[in-house]
Every structure is written in structure tokens, then in C-alpha cells.
Amino acid sequence: MTDRTLAQHLARFASATRFEDLPEAVVDSVGMRVLDTLGIAIAATDLETSRAAAAWAREQCGSPTASAIGLDVALPAPMAAFVNGVLAHSLDFDDTHLPSILHPSASVVPAALAAAQLHRADGRTLVRGIAIGLEVCVRLGMAGFDPAAKNSVFFEHGQHATSICGAMGGAVAAAVIGGASEERIVDTLGVAASMAAGIIEANRTGGTVKRMHCGWAAHSALAAEGLARHGITGPPTVLEGRFGFFRAWLHGAVRGDEIVDGLGTDWAVPGIFFKPYPANHFTHAAIDAGAALRRRGVSPDDIDRLVLGVPAANLRTIGEPIEVKRTPATGYMAQFSGPYAVAVGILGGGGLGAALEDYSDDLATSAERRALMAKVDVVPDSRCDEIFPQQFPAVLTATLTDGTTLVEEVLTTRGGPQRPLSFEEVSAKFTANAGPFLSDRDIAELAARCHALPDLTGIGALLEPLTAAGLQSAR
Known part of the structure; x- marks a missing residue:
């Protein structure tokens, strides 16, 4: 100094x-x-x-x-x-x-x-x-x-x-x-x-x-x-x-x-961590853990109780007040809900973990998802505390109706240095986000321009397709 x-x-x-x-x-x-x-x-x-x-x-x-x-x-x-x-x-x-x-x-x-x-x-x-x-x-x-x-x-x-x-x-x-x-x-x-x-x-x-x-x-x-x-x-x-x-x-x-x-x-x-899922980053490991249960063949009817263990510091954002987090009134509130993240992993995401459509108001308030969220408790987990905040880990424990207990640990956050997203994966995310609004040609050209950003002589060409006229022409 x-x-x-x-x-x-x-x-x-x-x-x-x-x-x-x-x-x-x-x-x-x-x-x-x-x-x-x-x-x-x-x-x-x-x-x-x-x-x-x-x-x-x-x-x-x-x-x-x-x-x-x-x-x-x-x-x-x-x-x-x-x-x-x-x-x-x-x-x-x-x-x-x-x-x-x-x-x-x-x-x-x-x-x-x-x-x-x-x-x-x-x-x-x-x-x-x-x-x-x-x-x-x-x-x-x-x-x-x-x-x-x-x-x-x-x-x-x-x-x-x-x-x-x-x-x-x-x-x-x-x-x-x-x-x-x-x-x-x-x-x-x-x-x-x-x-x-x-x-x-x-x-x-x-x-x-x-x-x-x-x-x-x-x-x-x-x-x-x-x-x-x-x-x-x-x-x-x-x-x-x-x-x-x-x-x-x-x-x-x-x-x-x-x-x-x-x-x-x-x-x-x-x-800096890229986000693969459209929700508060504290919830991403919970999404991955729920998706892991789904891949093991667990369905909502099989589940008696779910306990989501997270770093204690995250509780205020995704676990409290628990009655609010189990019953988000909007898709936006659902983005900050640990119980909803577990439900998304088990029920939604098209097999990818989570997608934008999972956070609609209709799905956030659906009877099926609320029934599953009602089974989720969010608690502090000491192992997660040791890892946080270098990662946003989660440990999901499922007690099934037949008495079986299953545990899914997600201790690293997808999109960070330990589990990075490639340019191709970020491009796929861009395509999913922009697909309803832009033509395939504009999507490909924008991705190419960002990949070679230093070569642009001006910024207008990058943003021109994103005006109202450009977005509406693809609809």
C-alpha cells in the first residue's frame, strides 16, 4: 500500500x-x-x-x-x-x-x-x-x-x-x-x-x-x-x-x-459463475438435487418427506418464512424458494434441471407443486456451512413412503470454475432465451459477434436486432 x-x-x-x-x-x-x-x-x-x-x-x-x-x-x-x-x-x-x-x-x-x-x-x-x-x-x-x-x-x-x-x-x-x-x-x-x-x-x-x-x-x-x-x-x-x-x-x-x-x-x-437456471443462485444445488432424485426414478407419490440442508446464511433468502417459501404467490417469488427449487428439480426443467417456463405464476401456484413443496423443510447443514460461500451447496434427504431414505449431495455449483459452462453451453442458454424473439439467423450472428467482440468496429450492429422491430419480426 x-x-x-x-x-x-x-x-x-x-x-x-x-x-x-x-x-x-x-x-x-x-x-x-x-x-x-x-x-x-x-x-x-x-x-x-x-x-x-x-x-x-x-x-x-x-x-x-x-x-x-x-x-x-x-x-x-x-x-x-x-x-x-x-x-x-x-x-x-x-x-x-x-x-x-x-x-x-x-x-x-x-x-x-x-x-x-x-x-x-x-x-x-x-x-x-x-x-x-x-x-x-x-x-x-x-x-x-x-x-x-x-x-x-x-x-x-x-x-x-x-x-x-x-x-x-x-x-x-x-x-x-x-x-x-x-x-x-x-x-x-x-x-x-x-x-x-x-x-x-x-x-x-x-x-x-x-x-x-x-x-x-x-x-x-x-x-x-x-x-x-x-x-x-x-x-x-x-x-x-x-x-x-x-x-x-x-x-x-x-x-x-x-x-x-x-x-x-x-x-x-x-x-464469475454463470447461471444455468433462472432462479436465485442459492437454489441451484437444490434444483440439481431434486433432478438427481428424479433420475433415480423417484416420483412425488413416492415421497413422504424432504429435508433440504443448506448453508445457514441462505435460510433467510430461500427458507424463511417457511410458510411463504412453501406457497410462493408468483413465479418471481418462487425464484427465491428452496422448496420450489426441489419441486422444480423433481417435476420440471425438461430433464435439464430448470427452465424459464418453470417459473410462471401458474406453475408456482399449481396444486401439484404446492403439494410437493408442503413436504419440504429447509434446515441449516453443517457440511454446507463449511463449504459456503465458495460454493452454494445443498444436501437433500428424501424419506420415501416405503421407509427408504435417499440422500443427494450437491457440493459444487454448476457454472463455476469447478463445473464451468463452455461458450457452446452459454450459447445454448442464449438460444433458449432469445429463441421466441429472434430469428435463427440473428441468434447465430449475435453469438458469433460476441465470440469475436474485440473485432467489432461499432456496437450498433450488435444491438440493432434487439430493438422492437427486430424482436417482433421473428414472432
């Missing part, structure tokens, strides 16, 4: 890192994350919350410079970032970093895409901005991770680290893409810190506001970049200062070494 502030360390890293400095694994990972994020956003265009976000965005004024997925008009860059960020997070299908428990791409990628259109950047500049923005986002999240408690301090205070850190990372991405100097990146961080926000009570008891969080983070990122570009300045001690980011959000608890150690050499980006 030197006498430089933490924001100055990040700004030096951001301004000094060239595209040529990015490891090949980082470049490849960015392309996959853009493809993944776009597919999720496309699949979310028909949600009522997506239409609400788009309607509000269209009411705002400004220069139409950037594309919003599903809209037939260009929007001001901050508003396009807002719409695309809402879409990217609305299905809970976006990637996750562990152990910080952040969803980095849903804020950073929409912010970077809007900034790239605003500043007419090429693919190399976009990749560089996204890589740096993701790295900043993750490092801020890790600075708020408590290894002793094995949990995010943000989370303990009811704060949505994804949107808070996403606003900061997205702002740096936008500033890099806009050609900001090191000093202006410090100012951008200083401005963005006053815009970062998000509380997560909706995870527990309902409400769709969480879908807005990554959109607002991306909007804040573009606003911070623009304000700094026009002369608004921020404090260089914005992170560690007496009244700074860490004092405000983490009550002074901070691990500054997570920000500076290995900065520019040890990249977190390739290790």
Missing part, C-alpha cells in the same frame, strides 16, 4: 490497463458475459416490470444515442442503460461472483454498452471497459465480505451489494470507454458513490423492486460518468474516508487489501 487512496489505486489500474494487457481468458469471458446478458434481457422483454421500466424511460427527455432492448426508439444513454439493466436482472438468470455474492454483469454490461454507443467506441474498447468495470465491482464486493462470518457485510445490513457495487463498477467501465483520465475516473467513482443504492427486503417477502436495482445502477453509472465529464468532482477518499463508501455501507468494516492486492494481474472475471 502507498499513500495513494483506494480510489486512486483503482483509477490508476483503469487508466493504465490496455486491451493488450487483458489475459485471453478475460477477453473470452467478457464475450460470453455480453452474450449471456443480452439473452437474459431479451427473454425478459415481455414482463410487466420490463414494460413499466421502458414506459418510464421513454417519458424522460434527452439526446437519443443508445439502444434499449425491445424499444423501437433510441434513448439517452443513461435511460438505455436503465432499461437494459432492469431486463438483465429481472429473471434472476444473471451471473454471480463468489464469495461476494454479487451479480456483476447485469449492471456493468448494460452501462458499458450504452457508454460504447454514446462514445462510438469499438469492440476492443468495449471489452476493456467491461473487464475493468467487472473487476472493480467484484473487488468492492470482496472488500465488504467478512470471512469470519462467511457473509457479505452489505447483506447483513439489508443492502443489495449487486446494485451498490454495480453502480461503481459500471461507472468506471463507462469512464474507461469514454476515454477518461485517471483523475476523472477518481471523480467518477466519487460521484457514483452518492448514487449507489439498493435494499433487499423484497427477497424475503415479495415485491418486484429488486428487478429495478441493476437498471438503476447502470443508469447511475452513466450519470456519474457524464457528470464527471462535465466537471462535477468527487473526493479522492470516497472509499475509505471518514464519511465515505465503506463507512456508509459497511459501518467502517473494510478489507482494503481486496481492492489493491493483485490489481491488474489477478483477474476475478473468468471465475
Whole structure:
């Protein structure tokens, strides 16, 4: 550590890192994350919350410079970032970093895409901005991770680290893409810190506001970049200062070494977990465990009782209040239910584990699934506690009507470094998400462009098929 502030360390890293400095694994990972994020956003265009976000965005004024997925008009860059960020997070299908428990791409990628259109950047500049923005986002999240408690301090205070850190990372991405100097990146961080926000009570008891969080983070990122570009300045001690980011959000608890150690050499980006299933990441091992029971020939009629063992820290999100988690009122609430995840694994997913159609309101409230959920208890498991939060494990114990006991352990999370998804698997996920909205030709071309993202001369060709006209032509 030197006498430089933490924001100055990040700004030096951001301004000094060239595209040529990015490891090949980082470049490849960015392309996959853009493809993944776009597919999720496309699949979310028909949600009522997506239409609400788009309607509000269209009411705002400004220069139409950037594309919003599903809209037939260009929007001001901050508003396009807002719409695309809402879409990217609305299905809970976006990637996750562990152990910080952040969803980095849903804020950073929409912010970077809007900034790239605003500043007419090429693919190399976009990749560089996204890589740096993701790295900043993750490092801020890790600075708020408590290894002793094995949990995010943000989370303990009811704060949505994804949107808070996403606003900061997205702002740096936008500033890099806009050609900001090191000093202006410090100012951008200083401005963005006053815009970062998000509380997560909706995870527990309902409400769709969480879908807005990554959109607002991306909007804040573009606003911070623009304000700094026009002369608004921020404090260089914005992170560690007496009244700074860490004092405000983490009550002074901070691990500054997570920000500076290995900065520019040890990249977190390739290790961010892709989501194979459209639900809260805490539920994925439960889906896999339920699917494993199904593969063993177990049917709902065979089951007397199910006990889902999970890390104790996950109970509040997917197991409490248990009466709510056993009876989700909507498909959205079902995405945060451990009992529903088990039911999906046993009943749904077309043999793959889980699919978007599993999270419809009709299925979430169906008599068959509610009957199965009523048999599920969610309890803390000591073995899962030992593994968490490097993984989100689960142990499912089934007591059958004939007295037989079966146990399925899922101790690693699919989509992470131990069980990675290939580009082909991410492309298949993109195809499943975008298939109802895009032609086969557009799907293939988008996947190819993301695979060769650095070669793009402009970002318009990447987003043009995703406007309202492009999506509707395939229907």
C-alpha cells in the first residue's frame, strides 16, 4: 500500500490497463458475459416490470444515442442503460461472483454498452471497459465480505451489494470507454458513490423492486460518468474516508487489501459463475438435487418427506418464512424458494434441471407443486456451512413412503470454475432465451459477434436486432 487512496489505486489500474494487457481468458469471458446478458434481457422483454421500466424511460427527455432492448426508439444513454439493466436482472438468470455474492454483469454490461454507443467506441474498447468495470465491482464486493462470518457485510445490513457495487463498477467501465483520465475516473467513482443504492427486503417477502436495482445502477453509472465529464468532482477518499463508501455501507468494516492486492494481474472475471437456471443462485444445488432424485426414478407419490440442508446464511433468502417459501404467490417469488427449487428439480426443467417456463405464476401456484413443496423443510447443514460461500451447496434427504431414505449431495455449483459452462453451453442458454424473439439467423450472428467482440468496429450492429422491430419480426 502507498499513500495513494483506494480510489486512486483503482483509477490508476483503469487508466493504465490496455486491451493488450487483458489475459485471453478475460477477453473470452467478457464475450460470453455480453452474450449471456443480452439473452437474459431479451427473454425478459415481455414482463410487466420490463414494460413499466421502458414506459418510464421513454417519458424522460434527452439526446437519443443508445439502444434499449425491445424499444423501437433510441434513448439517452443513461435511460438505455436503465432499461437494459432492469431486463438483465429481472429473471434472476444473471451471473454471480463468489464469495461476494454479487451479480456483476447485469449492471456493468448494460452501462458499458450504452457508454460504447454514446462514445462510438469499438469492440476492443468495449471489452476493456467491461473487464475493468467487472473487476472493480467484484473487488468492492470482496472488500465488504467478512470471512469470519462467511457473509457479505452489505447483506447483513439489508443492502443489495449487486446494485451498490454495480453502480461503481459500471461507472468506471463507462469512464474507461469514454476515454477518461485517471483523475476523472477518481471523480467518477466519487460521484457514483452518492448514487449507489439498493435494499433487499423484497427477497424475503415479495415485491418486484429488486428487478429495478441493476437498471438503476447502470443508469447511475452513466450519470456519474457524464457528470464527471462535465466537471462535477468527487473526493479522492470516497472509499475509505471518514464519511465515505465503506463507512456508509459497511459501518467502517473494510478489507482494503481486496481492492489493491493483485490489481491488474489477478483477474476475478473468468471465475464469475454463470447461471444455468433462472432462479436465485442459492437454489441451484437444490434444483440439481431434486433432478438427481428424479433420475433415480423417484416420483412425488413416492415421497413422504424432504429435508433440504443448506448453508445457514441462505435460510433467510430461500427458507424463511417457511410458510411463504412453501406457497410462493408468483413465479418471481418462487425464484427465491428452496422448496420450489426441489419441486422444480423433481417435476420440471425438461430433464435439464430448470427452465424459464418453470417459473410462471401458474406453475408456482399449481396444486401439484404446492403439494410437493408442503413436504419440504429447509434446515441449516453443517457440511454446507463449511463449504459456503465458495460454493452454494445443498444436501437433500428424501424419506420415501416405503421407509427408504435417499440422500443427494450437491457440493459444487454448476457454472463455476469447478463445473464451468463452455461458450457452446452459454450459447445454448442464449438460444433458449432469445429463441421466441429472434430469428435463427440473428441468434447465430449475435453469438458469433460476441465470440469475436474485440473485432467489432461499432456496437450498433450488435444491438440493432434487439430493438422492437427486430424482436417482433421473428414472432
